[in-house]
Amino acid sequence: MQVTLKIFRYDPEKDKKPHYETYRVEAEPTDRVLDLLEHIKGYYDGTLSFRRSCAHGICGSDAMRINGRNRLACKVLVKDLGTNKITVEPLLGLPVVKDLIVDMEPFFEHYRSVMPYFVNDEPPPERERLQTPEERERFDDTTKCILCAACTTSCPSFWANENYAGPAAIVTAHRFIFDSRDRAGAERLKILDDQFGVYRCHTIFNCTDACPRDIQVTKAIGEVKKAILTGKIE
Ligand code: SF4
Numbered sequence: 001m002q003v004t005l006k007i008f009r010y011d012p013e014k015d016k017k018p019h020y021e022t023y024r025v026e027a028e029p030t031d032r033v034l035d036l037l038e039h040i041k042g043y044y045d046g047t048l049s050f051r052r053s054c055a056h057g058i059c060g061s062d063a064m065r066i067n068g069r070n071r072l073a074c075k076v077l078v079k080d081l082g083t084n085k086i087t088v089e090p091l092l093g094l095p096v097v098k099d100l101i102v103d104m105e106p107f108f109e110h111y112r113s114v115m116p117y118f119v120n121d122e123p124p125p126e127r128e129r130l131q132t133p134e135e136r137e138r139f140d141d142t143t144k145c146i147l148c149a150a151c152t153t154s155c156p157s158f159w160a161n162e163n164y165a166g167p168a169a170i171v172t173a174h175r176f177i178f179d180s181r182d183r184a185g186a187e188r189l190k191i192l193d194d195q196f197g198v199y200r201c202h203t204i205f206n207c208t209d210a211c212p213r214d215i216q217v218t219k220a221i222g223e224v225k226k227a228i229l230t231g232k233i234e
């Protein structure tokens with residue numbers, strides 16, 4: 001089948017402002033959007049810039065807007081789009097570095113702000129720090145995050161104010177707050193009990209819709225909110 005791709009292009013070293021370029025390519029219905037971008041880069045225009053690494057939905061580096069929705073280009077098949085016209089644009093809310101590449105540093109700054117690491121200064125036991133299957137299950141969903149930024153950059157509250165920690169940072173905080181072995185939950189709740197913390201979430205659910213790992217992002221944010229309001233991590 002013939003597919004028409006309209007791709008956002010911007011090279012700050014050459015272009016005064018962004019523009020779109022259109023490419024017509026032959027594609028299989030089972031091709032992924034990433035395959036088409038690779039084809040265009042390989043055969044039409046080697047200057048087309050985008051991030052990708054694993055090509056299998058694991059590394060989180062090829063999040064972009066595909067027909068207006070945040071998706072991983074390596075997880076979207078042409079046949080799933082229901083059209084042979086595909087518009088590809090960079091994520092919203094982060095500065096564009098070139099074409100489909102955005103500057104992820106503001107995103108990672110929020111990530112770092114919630115202490116995204118295990119904290120426990122108690123002397124380690126002889127073997128591992130034990131946890132029941134139920135305790136592990138409590139935060140299982142949020143361990144699946146691959147930091148692709150699809151949630152945070154689909155959030156109108158983040159678009160409105162870049163200081164908002166954003167869904168991904170809260171998902172990361174959730175992963176540690178509800179881990180029974182961690183001891184810094186209260187500290188993380190204090191960080192997110194802030195004008196740029198959890199209260200910026202207005203349960204719009206864009207984040208949940210965008211997450212390629214099917215994480216219940218809005219639910220996780222709600223659980224962190226509840227822990228702050230009740231003072232209980234349970
Ligand atoms: S929660 Fe989902 S959408 Fe957000 S960064 Fe993690 S994997 Fe990506």
Ligand code: FES
Nearest residue numbers: 055057059060074
């Ligand atoms: S290239 Fe790694 S998630 Fe798509």
